[in-house]
Amino acid sequence: MKLRVLVAILLLAAARPVLAQQGSLAAAVVPFVEKQSLAGAVMLVSDKQRDLAIETAGFADIANRKPMRADTLFWIASQSKPITAAALMILVDEGKVRLDDPVEKFLPEFKGQMVVAEKDKDRILLKSPARQATVRDCLNHTSGMPFKSALEEPTLDALSLATGVRGHALTPLEAEPGSRYRYSNAGINTAGRIVEVVSGMPFEVFLDKRLLRPLGMTDTTFWPAEARVARLALSYRPDAAKTGLQATPIIQLRYPLSDKSRGAMPAGGLFATAADCSRFCRMILNGGVHEGGRILSEESVKALTTRQTPSSMQESYGLGFAVGPDTAGHGGAHATSMNIIFKTGRITVWMVQHAGFPADGAQARGAFEKAAALVK
Incomplete structure (x- = not known):
């Protein structure tokens, strides 16, 4: 028993520099990593001008003790939908x-x-x-x-x-x-x-030429090459005993992920980093402008981010965005999310890779959002 406790203490001591070497965002999430309900996360807070904070906690690969990094790549799944909608709105702006x-x-x-x-x-x-x-x-x-x-x-x-x-x-x-x-x-x-x-x-060519490249979203792709796959966070799900996590493939996609014979799926096929998602959201927050260049009209941004579903429906959805009274964003199947808060002029990006996320998933994201609100 003493040996088991000592081993646990040593493992925790070895992991802690990776888990808690950063600021308030990481500190809010580390408890969920330590109790093995979350493998790791990349967290970002931005305003209209710049990223205010980008922090990491935990692991991209638990077995190999590979830490999350700011440039870790994630399958963002349905978080692709707002990006696809924005691409189409370029054609709306052009009258096509x-x-x-x-x-x-x-x-x-x-x-x-x-x-x-x-x-x-x-x-x-x-x-x-x-x-x-x-x-x-x-x-x-x-x-x-x-x-x-x-x-x-x-x-x-x-x-x-x-x-x-x-x-x-x-x-x-x-x-x-x-x-x-x-x-x-x-x-x-x-x-x-x-x-x-x-x-x-082809959709992916238009997307890259007219939206991703102008925004500097250089890591966003349907087909991550091997160098990017090396930066991809593994996906996890609760283990059979519900006491920890086990790695799981992305069952919705075919491997290898770099294989371009896989269909480009506008509804959920993109891989991206936190910084790339922030660039997209910042363009939306700035009314369609990125670094002085106009990507979308203000009218198109308004259409994307305000309710388009009839008032008779319970669901509040814009064009590719889930929307609230003063927010617009989207999540993905493996629990990533990006959110724009128009009232405060803030953006939050939460990047994790979890299938079948347990109840602690909402708690972990909630802890991040609470800490994010305090970032100066």
């Missing part, structure tokens, strides 16, 4: 797309798409919808499309964007467009496909 244009204007395979009128275990009755789904519907999850296509198996990146979206066109809508909120990767991916068709470029 209107938010209330029907999807079929750009993607003729959607012409004649039907909606489910009745459904039971033996039959499905289809009918023509009262109206066709629009670009706006795709970006605010009211298109009537399902979460994903049945063709997107075994992983979400199994198909090219064009093929995947063709599958959405062949799938009946689950609800009348504009009548119901249903969180939908299919809708966001369809918006990404519209970017391809209108711009004449």
Whole structure:
């Protein structure tokens, strides 16, 4: 028993310089690392001009004692959605797309798409919808499309964007467009496909040329090369006993992650660093301007970050952004998040890699957000 306690003390002593060598953000999160409910985190606070603090806690790889670093890479999953929506709004600003244009204007395979009128275990009755789904519907999850296509198996990146979206066109809508909120990767991916068709470029090329590169988001990609994979934080989930963590692959994606035959998935395929996410959010916070250059119009930023779902719906969603009275942001499947607080002019970025996050996950992020509010 004494030997076991001594070993535990020595291990904790060895880890502590990695866990708590920084400031108030790291200090707020270290207790969750020490009790093994969180592997590690990169935390960032920014204002309109600059990053005010970027701190790390814990490990990107627990088994190899590899610490989190400021430039650690993360799969941001659905945190990709606001970035995709911003890319499409560039085309709106150029007058090439209107938010209330029907999807079929750009993607003729959607012409004649039907909606489910009745459904039971033996039959499905289809009918023509009262109206066709629009670009706006795709970006605010009211298109009537399902979460994903049945063709997107075994992983979400199994198909090219064009093929995947063709599958959405062949799938009946689950609800009348504009009548119901249903969180939908299919809708966001369809918006990404519209970017391809209108711009004449593959989505990832347009995204890089018109948004990522101008913002200096040099680590953001659908396909991290091996050098970036070396910086990727491992994903973790609670172990069987619920007393610790075990490493887990990203089951939604196909390996190797650098393989460009994996489909670019606008709804959730991006990898990024905390600093890159901050650059994107800072452009939004500055009304579409980055370092003196305009990326988006103020009107487009307002559309992205204010409620676009009908007031009759409980869900408050902009275009690619989850929105509150004075906030806009998004999270990802492995618990990353970025949040813009317009009233205070602040941005918070919380980067972790956890699948099946336990209850402590919300507590850890809450501790970070509380500490972030005090950063000067």
